[in-house]
Amino acid sequence: MCKNEECVDDVLVIYCAKHPTYNFTTVVGWYNHADVYRHYQNVEFNGGYVQSYNAIAKAKDCVLLPVGERSRKIKWQVPRKANGWKFGFGRANVWYASEDNEELKEYMKKLLYQIENYDGENCIK
Incomplete structure (x- = not known):
């Protein structure tokens, strides 16, 4: 995020979680064109219920992948x-994918292609 900005718009936010059955972290969904x-x-x-958020779209x-797709x-x-892996999540559950790494560039290219071309079920709609 820019040092002086309180909000950045038009961001792709990708949500990930540990798979409940298998030992890997998976994309569960994303916000495209989000304000962060x-x-x-x-x-x-x-x-009186209060909900906190740091990204909205x-x-x-927005896409929430079905459990079968996430698997x-x-x-x-x-x-x-x-x-x-030489890149990816560390101990924190936030990752900005900013390492200077050729493998990361290829991984991100593939992931962005999959997101942009996803036309399967969306559990949000």
Whole structure:
């Protein structure tokens, strides 16, 4: 994020999680054209429930992959350094994919292609 910006717009945010059955981290969905905030924002719903968020996008720009799709390791696996990758998630569960690495560039090229061309089921809609 830019040092002086409170919000950056038109960002692709990719959400990942540990697969519940298999030992790998997988893409679970993404926000395209998202606004990403430096600090958490709060929205209050009826009944006083407050939800905090740091990224927001229009529903038409969001995808939540079905569990079966997420299980396709070759397609959606996300690298973790602890598993021997030269790039990827470290100990923190936030990764900006900013390492200067040719393998990372190829991985990101493949992942972005898959996201841009995904036309399967979307659990949000």
